[in-house]
Amino acid sequence: MMVTLSLIGIGSGDPRQLTQQAIDAIGELDIALVLDKGSDSSELRLLREELLRRFGRSSLRVVRLPDPPRAASGEYLARVAAWHEQRAERWEEVLREQLSPQQTAGILVWGDPAFYDSTIRIAQTIQQRGVVPLEVKVIPGISSIQLLAAGHQIALNQLNGTIHITTGRRLRDEGLPEGVDEAVVMLDGQCSFLQLATPDSEIFWGACLGSADEQLIHGRVAEVGERIREVRDKLRERKGWVMDIYLLRQKAQS
Ligand SMILES: C[S@@+](CC[C@H](N)C(=O)[O-])C[C@H]1O[C@@H](n2cnc3c(N)ncnc32)[C@H](O)[C@@H]1O
Structure with missing residues (x-):
């Protein structure tokens, strides 16, 4: 039965x-x-x-x-x-x-x-x-992917574009596939964007989305990358864990 x-x-x-x-x-x-x-x-x-x-x-x-x-x-x-x-x-x-x-x-x-x-x-x-x-x-439930987009008030795809979703591990090991210049990155405990960013890379980052501890930071990685790492470290220290997600655009949009 x-x-x-x-x-x-x-x-x-x-x-x-x-x-x-x-x-x-x-x-x-x-x-x-x-x-x-x-x-x-x-x-x-x-x-x-x-x-x-x-x-x-x-x-x-x-x-x-x-x-x-x-x-x-x-x-x-x-x-x-x-x-x-x-x-x-x-x-x-x-x-x-x-x-x-x-x-x-x-x-x-x-x-x-x-x-x-x-x-x-x-x-x-x-x-x-x-x-x-x-x-x-x-x-189905509301994913952190949707919370990230809503929090930053962005659409994840460019007009008629594709959406690439990957993990921190894959981004570090393989980079982005040929022809893909932006990705939503999950499960990244190592702030991989710091290693991979080009001078114009733009990041839309969010941690603990949907909770009282929610944090959102947007900007060029060169300008906000280290601040993201600090905010992330502080959250993890205080709570014992942290979940974060981001959209990394390797070419800044005009
Ligand atoms: C095991 S995956 C689960 C994803 C989940 N099924 C979803 O739909 O969001 C865990 C990853 O999701 C992301 N994540 C989940 N909840 C989150 C939240 N509230 N804020 C930021 N990122 C979150 C983080 O990248 C985290 O490393």
Whole structure:
């Protein structure tokens, strides 16, 4: 008998970003899995738990799952694949042991599940393993990508242009592809824009978007780059973690 796993995008920091569809989906859950990634991100876990209290049924069971640690050495993709496999096993165990047929479990996903998030892939791994017959539902959420654009009041594409989204690691390793001169960069713990900027590079940067700690800085990297690094370091020092995202334009627009 089937059980359902709802992957619910919750927006990127402000509870008011929750869509009506997400509120309804939370209200249908029998169990919510809350991934515990350690104390650094406990603020994010508390926000998820608050949403579950507000919009979940009184009978909703919240199951906290310690996230398995990622191996520190080895080839990157292999390490991530092994980590996904471990997560899939843990989630599968809860679904198998704690859910009755026709019941629904849910996971609140930061931002939108489609952007640099492994939740959909892990749910599909569980489906492929076939131990728990599983229907997967995905509820979209407001991504940090949208918050960045709204915060700076910019469109991400130039007229008729493409939008390139990448990570700090890829930007450092590979630069931008031929013919692409701007990108949205996520998951960059190293302020890679400082290494890669050309004299005219322009940056639209945002940290802790949607929260009381939100910071937005825009300008030529040559002028604002070091200030961004300082603001970022201070946020991380005070909160124990920081999430930031930016649009890097390698040619300033006229
Ligand atoms: C694992 S990815 C998850 C992205 C998420 N699914 C989304 O739609 O935004 C985490 C990265 O998203 C970006 N991010 C997420 N939330 C953010 C926020 N509130 N402010 C700034 N950047 C954020 C950062 O680049 C961070 O390193």
